Amino acid sequence: MNARCADPTLLIIFGGTGDLSRRKLLPALGRLAAAGLMHGNSQVLALGRSDDHDDTSFRALTAEALAAAKLAEDALDPNALHYQATGSPADFAAVRARIERIEKEAGLAQSRVFYLALPPQAFAPTITGLGEAGLNRSEGNTRLVVEKPFGRDFASAHALNQVVHRWFDESQIYRIDHYLGKDPVQNLLVLRLANAFIESLWNRNHVEAVQITAAESLGVGTRAGYYDHAGALRDMVQNHLTQLMTLVAMEPPTSLSAEAIRREKIKVLEAVEPLSAKDIVRGRYTAGSIDGKALPAYVDSEGVAAGSTTETFVALRLGISNWRWQGVPFYLRTGKALARRLTEIAIRFRGAPVHLFESLGVSDTADVLRIRLQPDEGFSLHIDVKIPGTPFRLQRIPLSFSYDDRFDHMPEAYTTLLHDVLCGDQTLFVHADEVESSWRAYAPLLDATDTPFDYAPGSWGPCEAECFEIPDKELWRDS
Known part of the structure; x- marks a missing residue:
């Protein structure tokens, strides 16, 4: 801009x-x-x-x-x-x-x-x-x-696209996902592709798992009526978290044109492995308090239908069946009334093949790249170093970059997006095929009628979300 x-x-x-x-x-x-x-x-x-x-x-x-x-x-x-x-x-x-x-x-x-x-x-x-x-x-x-929302499932999104394309060409359409207007999100491709050493590690040979979290500390508030018809899966996962996943997983585009970038994102969505009920945990918050203020249970919020089974929390695991990511689990998590506001991507690299320092009490030497999208935007690579002196001990430290420390100003997402609309640049907007491919991928999960698991406000969601845990590894990174 x-x-x-x-x-x-x-x-x-x-x-x-x-x-x-x-x-x-x-x-x-x-x-x-x-x-x-x-x-x-x-x-x-x-x-x-x-x-x-x-x-x-x-x-x-x-x-x-x-x-x-x-x-x-x-x-x-x-x-x-x-x-x-x-x-x-x-x-x-x-x-x-x-x-x-x-x-x-x-x-x-x-x-x-x-x-x-x-x-x-x-x-x-x-x-x-x-x-x-x-x-x-x-x-x-x-x-x-x-x-957004552009449809509530594949059929409605496809029908809306048909209406759009009856009157407008795809080159005229700008489907908003405001996450794409955030500078740290745009920096994902720069971090990956402008730094050769990172891209060389960005594959199934070196990455053990990818975790994407978008946590909110507040409840549904005055949006309960809308939210009860959507839920966390439709409101956050199908669009925002999925867009982040495609930027993490896509192949390098042939250019920085909107067409080239969108083409690679669509390929990722088409490679998502079929999902089923075993791949998702749904939750909803109970009555409690946030920052000392009472919060009614979601089901007691004004606008929520009696007998509602709408979720306010989702944790899911998916796989991408392609050469780069086969066998690497992607964990997506979002929720209301969680411990704090946090949007972050954590790339967990595979540990050393031989644990030379296991005798020092270090059982996990996997490095983690944490990309913080909000708040405190930046990224850090967490590695082990020797603590000076004796005895011989290790400590995990972050090699960090902070936007606030380096730059004076961060544009607001809508400012960036409106500028691009005025300039005719579609790069940060969602193509019709992306929308439909995303809805198609989540179709098996959309119409669940089982009662979500309960979780307390101020927690990190229901304990059942730990069911995806990698053996002997910490799954969710909460700090």
């Missing part, structure tokens, strides 16, 4: 006054404008059902959102901010007329971005409405941004 996009663009946000727009999109645009990374003549049109808003109130709402993000209230030019009530059902002819009027007044050349900051059930009718109104094509460059 080091250059301003050349063309002034009209960004049309469906759900433009909603929570996502206020918390993420408007501040991201403000950061881009303040950094000179967005053309000064770009415009924003917020679309919503409510007649309570107009241009003036949307400008005030935007100023509040920018101030809440510690940005100048005028980081976005107020005169470039517009609002249009769409009605219900949406009047796309009126939307088109407003778009054309803004473009004429601002002198824009039909460079358009449609951003669907909407509930998932609104995706298909909105895309169809855009197509029927002729807004899927323009004399300039038209792009469509779709938030």
Whole structure:
């Protein structure tokens, strides 16, 4: 993200006054404008059902959102901010007329971005409405941004892709997975492929296991109604954790183009070995407390259906059947109300073939590369060294790198992603085939009706998650 996009663009946000727009999109645009990374003549049109808003109130709402993000209230030019009530059902002819009027007044050349900051059930009718109104094509460059979740299983994702592809080309589509906008995630390929000694070890001959954890310390909060229809597997594993897995496991691409990188990620998904119930542990938190604050049991949260079997925790084991990773287990874990917030990838290398130091009480000499994605972003390689002096003793220490210690600034994920949308770079976005291959891989696990195992808030999940343990080895790395 080091250059301003050349063309002034009209960004049309469906759900433009909603929570996502206020918390993420408007501040991201403000950061881009303040950094000179967005053309000064770009415009924003917020679309919503409510007649309570107009241009003036949307400008005030935007100023509040920018101030809440510690940005100048005028980081976005107020005169470039517009609002249009769409009605219900949406009047796309009126939307088109407003778009054309803004473009004429601002002198824009039909460079358009449609951003669907909407509930998932609104995706298909909105895309169809855009197509029927002729807004899927323009004399300039038209792009469509779709938030997650993209479907809830293979069938629904495939059906949504069919709607998308009826009106838009894949080259126009930007499916959001905000994890891909995080700089430490983008650094995964750099760490692997720009450092030859690491890539030479990145295979089944040297790697014993891969663990990917995305832990949250909070409960479901006000999202219980949505969450009860999704669960941890759909909400986190199928998208975020799977994207991390593909970046760890993919082959080196032929170039850094979006097409080349996505092609290798799809190959990983197609090589995932068939999953079954023995490969997953599901859990949900009971009543307890987090940081001294009472937390009701998940099943007692407002919005959770009676008799719900939705999980708030998942631990699963999968294999990748290809030349590089055959026989190496990948462990994925995520959950709510866990011991702390942590997103990390741990690469456990195979130990030395002969344990020369076993007599000193060192039974496990396997080195571990830990890549911390949040918080305290960075990575560390944990190795054994001799403690100075006598007697002869060993100690495990980290060779560490911290983003905070080295760099002054880390871009927020949505800032990076919106910049790439404006510039037409699809590298950090998910291809249709990735979405469908991922849903297909997890299909055997999606409709479980067994009751999840209980776990206490502030723990690392149900003890049953240890069932995947490698013999005589620590599995989950929690610190």
